[in-house]
Amino acid sequence: MLADDVLGSKRERNERPLPDSYIKAYQAISTDPNNELIVACRGDEVIGVQQITFTPYITHQGGWRATIEGVRTSSSERGKGLGTELIRFGIQRAKERGCHVVQLTTDKKREDALRFYESLGFKASHEGLKMHL
Template sequence: MEFTRAAVEHLPAIVRLLADDELGATRERAEDPLPEAYVQAFTRMEQQTGNFIIVALEDNQVIGCLQLIIIPGIARLGMTRGQIEGVRIDRNYRGKGFGESFIRYAIHEAEAMGCDMVQLTTDKERKGALRFYERLGFVASHEGLKLLLSK
């Protein structure tokens, strides 16, 4: 398995992965052609420093994706955090160690970019994901809250 920063040509596979579960199916649109909103979002991310998607490739096929955001801060003596979002592994590759290798890679990348902490959230309905992250050493130390802003 190879890990690399995503390119725009990876977007259809990334969106397919994001849409391939009960929650993602209601949030994403894995259509052909891909909605332009995904390309615009990817372009905005590329214009920022420290905000990118990493893909996991097996035989040049995207089998996983995650977003890594580097967040410099003032709290905790100016700690820089790595925020991991949108983690997905193709259902045909789950339970085989790919996810663990992928998260460990993201942690290594965050550390290499000066992060002293890596944090993530997972939907409360994803009980298996919570157990997975806890097994990797993540601690459910905070309650997360979200406010969806309508457009």
């Protein structure tokens, strides 16, 4: 799913065996109590994923934030509400963990994703910057 779109197909590697970098990332995520990898399944088929990272911040009186990343649904499931369920689940987890903010980023080229997140109440309140290393 990570490679199943125009942007992901350029940066992800969908091959067997799976590159070791993905295995190492999964191991780090699965052992970190401030990271959750959410996997939605229908039977034995994975149909959606997202990662939630919980981070304490020195700002906002030392409050915690939840960052939602890597949200993907299988192409056969798009438009059926699974993405909404995933994001609402992420918001609920943030509340359960006492976070005061849920944040996410999406590539500016993902116009549909931007509209989707805005429809769920997210606001483009900050300008984000990245540096690829």
